[in-house]
Amino acid sequence: MLEMTLPDAEAAQPRPAPRPASSPRKVDGPVSLVLAGAKEAVRLTFWIIVYGVRAALTLRVARNREVAIARLVRGFLLRMGPMYIKAGQVLGTQTGLITAAGAEEFRHFFSGVDPMERSELHAVLEQEIPDWRTRYQTFDEEAIAAGSVAQVHRATLRDGTPVVLKIVKLGVRDQLTVSTWTLDKILRVANALFPAVRAYDAVNHFAEIRPLLVEQCDMRAEAQKQQAILDNFSGHPFVRVPAVHHEESTDEVLVMDYVDAIPGEHAERVRFPAPELARRMQDTVYTMAFFHGLFHVDPHPGNMMFTDDGVLIMLDFGLVGHLSEDDKWALASFYYACIRGEWQLAVERFTSAFVPSAPHLLSDPTYTEAMQAVLKKHFDEISDHWSTMAFFDDATRLLREHRARVTTAFSLLGLAFLTGEGVVSVIDPQINVWENARRFTDRFSPFMSDDVKNRFDDLIEAQIPLSMAHKNDPNRKVIAPTHFDRYALPSAYPLIVESAKGCRLTDIDGNEYIDLASGYGPHILGYGTPVAIEAISKSVNQGAVNALGNVHEIELAEVIADAFGGDTRVVLSNSGTESVIMALRIARAHTGKQRVAKFEGHYHGFSDQGMVSSWFRYSGAASSPNPISNSAGAQEALVKDTLVLQYGSERSLQRIAQHAGELAAVILEPMPAVQAGYNAQFLTSLVETCRRHGVLVIFDEVVSGFRVAYGGAQTLAGVTPDLTCLGKIIGGGLPGGAVAGRREVIETARTSNDPFVDLETRAFVGGTMSGNSITAAAGAAVLKHLRDNPQIYENLESKTEYLKTRLEKAAVEVGVPTQVKGARSVFSLSFDYARPTLVRDQMAGTNVKATLALSYYMRSHGVYLPELHTMLLNDAHSIGDLDIVADAFAESLSEMDSEGFFVH
Incomplete structure (x- = not known):
């Protein structure tokens, strides 16, 4: 346990200085505040004149003018009280602004401010902790530190825990109130008289800062801030914050762990x-x-x-x-x-x-x-x-x-x-x-800096010259925002794959890699699986039917509906993004309401609404985020009208109830890919809240559907949404998507057989290639194979746990703070000492430079790790493959650590 060491006797002795003026009378109303403020203004004017005269006389005889002026200013600030002392504390650090000798004068503010008189201390304690004499085993009435606002005392709790008490000095709250009120009025007068003050907008500027100054006397507020900062640094390699004893603290006494340093x-x-x-x-x-x-x-x-x-x-x-x-x-x-x-x-x-x-x-x-x-x-x-x-x-x-x-x-x-x-x-x-x-x-x-890029130019470019030639070709015709020209986090070394089989990729330069992307999800059985190839070949020979009914379309819909049970109905689409667009339109048509709620950090494809506050940029308070687009060109009105919530938060349920009258639906990833986990209790409460208030629930299971379990995360959590968006796996490796859900809701997309009623009440969600026979055949074949071989999911779960354990062990051995999340074939990895629950905090704390670099280090060891680091295993990965991945990770971390990527 850390404990606080007292400074030695010589260092603890403050230099002679005037004590702060006695605190003003209790400020208990506007009249007393005006009177106290007038007194403060007179006192301020008087001492400015006095110290101005002293300065003029001192400068005539001083050998060191810098130190002489510093001592005078220090005496003036100390005499004027806590708000002015704060300015001196800043000056004590500025040897670049004033000389070291001058700065030394102000450094005594750090531990050289006088504590309260013993009687004043007793008065505060009697008011705040009436039983203070018996509450503590020991209480040292000599302050071990004193500042402008409070002073610190050692004590021992009844259970023997050593603590310190930060106690607000008697009258300081009123003194700060008066000082800030007075300065506000002085600035207002100056604002009226002097253009320079108006130009700086000093009145409004100080009005914004003033509450922060007065709040320094609120120990409960400080306890909350200290707890928040303690939580932020939890697990940090070289920063500690003393733990707060909230149950022992009061409005003017903060109790925390005693530390020795x-x-x-x-x-x-x-x-x-x-x-x-x-x-x-x-x-x-x-x-x-x-x-x-x-x-x-x-x-x-x-x-x-x-x-x-x-x-x-x-x-x-x-x-x-x-x-x-x-x-x-x-x-x-x-x-x-x-x-x-x-x-x-x-x-x-x-x-x-x-x-x-x-x-x-x-x-x-x-x-x-x-x-x-x-x-x-x-x-x-x-x-x-x-x-x-x-x-x-x-x-x-x-x-x-x-x-x-x-x-x-x-x-x-x-x-x-x-x-x-x-x-x-x-x-x-x-x-x-x-x-x-x-x-x-x-x-x-969010970029790979020049020094990182230089490390890989020789290493990677020599390995993939043909891929790099295409990437750097100024006449390249294809613009590919997912790989060659990846949005926001550009790939410096994209691959061009010539062939893929099982869990391995071979690029056009002949390099082979163990793949950890699985095509961002579709290839749960591995690349080129015979199950899909056979179905695709047969459907091609049957004519590749689209825009007409075909047997494979019916078969795929039936397999999906059976997986979710009940009276499920299915509409097919061409991708996960399309399925989201369709589901939202169906929800609006069915409810007659327009607004949609989504969750911060949840990505629902590249539509304008799907990208709102999705994966890179966030806005507003964590408890009630503001919607913000993650792409230029998004429809601004649609973005602003989206209600953004936080996954797992009770406050989100309250906000849904509050806005229920205008909400058509709430859409979310029940098992967010970046978190590799789900909150069953929250999902249950969410569905109950929405049902109670007439709001539809849409689960986006484009990634998790048929990957984490047969059916998806909802089958694991035991909850049933109104609509489910699907994609990736249900296409059998080809483009495909679907919306599945309650019959009465899905049938909003079915014709009424009256064209006028259709245009007024039905949602059009058609597509020329939706349900085409090739995709539908491949999807149905893969889903039936997963249904008939449940051991695939058991094996994926055990492989996930095996690899997760090995990756965590490697990070511990190298000594690199790493968060590895993995469940049911879905992985995420970040270099961070903390374990934040909010996506915005995960993004803020992640070492992006090291994250990007890891991809390329792994590439040099024969492993393709997606640069965005959402990893997905497939059935073709063997334990031997995972051992290669784990060894490559350990070697990559060691290399990165030796080259200075991490702070210890």
Whole structure:
């Protein structure tokens, strides 16, 4: 267990400084607030004059003006109270902004702020924990640390657990309320008198920040934030957050585990290498911003500790910033443009995302040219001496000239980076902040960076010259968004397959690979299975019938209907995407309602609605996501009208009930491929909720249907939807799809024998090739083979568990944080220390650079691993094949680790 070590006596002694002024009287109404604010304004004016005079006199005789001014400013801030002390804590990290000697004066804010008087401490405890004298085995009334808002005391719970109590100082809540209220009024006056203040929009900016400052006194809110950050870093290799004792905490007392480590202001005592410690600190700050979207705004040395083996312990979450999914996307895309030197694009992304109410800026060439120069200067020309403060100074100065400002979210992020980078520069003065930032953003950006590509150009291109020649041919006629020109995550080294048999592929260059894609699902029996070949050959010889009724169409529909039981009816289509489009149209026609709900991260084909919030970009709060398109050209009105839910969330059921009057259907993957699992209890509750409120349930089992079990995930979960979308396997290796479901619903697609009624009440879902005899024959043959050989599913399940176990063992042996999910032939793999439940969090934490690289390392060992890493086994995989895959994975991880792909 970690415990907290006290700093030595000499280091703990604060330099002489005035105590903060006594706290104002209780603010219990608007009148008292105005009176206290007026008093605060007078006091602020008085001490500005006093310290201004002192500064003028001191500068005449001071040997070191920097230190002299720093001491005066420190004394002024300390005298004025907690809100002003926060500014001093930031200054204590900025040896790049002021001299090291000057910064040292402010660093005493980290542990040198005076604690409450003993009587004040007792008053707070009596109010918050009346039985505090008997509640704890021990309670140390001497504070081990004191800050501007609270102080920390050691204690022992009745069960012997050592803890610390973070206790809000007496009167600080009112003091912050008054200080922020006063500053707001001063800014409003200044806004009316001075154009510069109006140009910066200081009033609105401070109004957004003000609640965050006052909330620092709410220990229950801080406990929730600390718990969220603890959960985010659960399993992290070098970051720890003390556990919160929620049942022991109150509004003004936070109880947490006691930890023993070296205080952040004494990082030089850590025996772990300083450059690596600094890099870890920067990595932590960037992880919180880019991945979690929940970041420590004030990561100064007083808010962190270190162990001798380089573990970073984060403390004090009173001031935490939040980046939305849109903010994180904008930040990543902005950095990506800067890394690539695309300055005009970077200006557009920065301005659109982080400059509110200023659309006119992008049409002003003087602004865009000047901002390009700022970005180029900091991200390119002087990047080896990167300074967030310098960049912010130049950027905000330019924005002020154009009567604009940055958003509050970006301001808080800038403060976090500013403070964090100041700390890492103290730990390692030689650190290259921008180079580390580049490596970090590179790991988690949706592209294969130049340095990764260079590793494979010789290795892979020499292996597949003919495939690469087609890929790079400027006259190539085919545009292939699934392989040659893959959307969003482009494949640098696509394969052109000449033949496939069983579980093996042979490309046009003669290389053979064990395949882990199974054609993204259709080939559950393996490529070129005799079952399908025989049926296809026979149907071809019978004439390849389409657009007319044929015996194979009837046979396939009957096999599908029998698999789901009851009075199931079936409509055939040409693909899984088509089946989704058909199902949604049938649902709208049947219910007479227009709106559709879907789940975040669930992909339903490439239709406009199927891709909403599907697999790459997300928006809004996790509990109530905003719909967002994952493709340009999608119909905006349709996207906006989609209700987006979270799988497994009780809140989703409440939202369905709330919107039931307008919802035709809810569509979802009952067993999401990226999660390789299902939630039977949630699916049951979902169906019950929708039935109760007259909303249809559509299961998209295009991937899971007849793969995870005969019938699909619904047979495993024991739930029956109104409609089921099918594809992949039911085509027997050829393009095919179907909608199966309750007779009364499916018959919405059947003619009424009255053309006028049809146009008013029936859904048209026809297609020239739907139910063509070749596809139908192949599909029926494969499904009947699966039905008659149930041991296939048993074997696939055991093979899945076998390979999953071997992959996990290999990752542990190499020491690479890896999440391997696998069930019933479906696998997903990500390099992440956490186990997030939401798809948005899985995407945020995944090491995309390593994920893409793994595909190519595996390729060099004779295994084709799909770059998107949804792996699908088939019946043709033997245990020997899986051993080859596991060995290739172990060798690939070792090679990648030795070449610096992973952070330990």
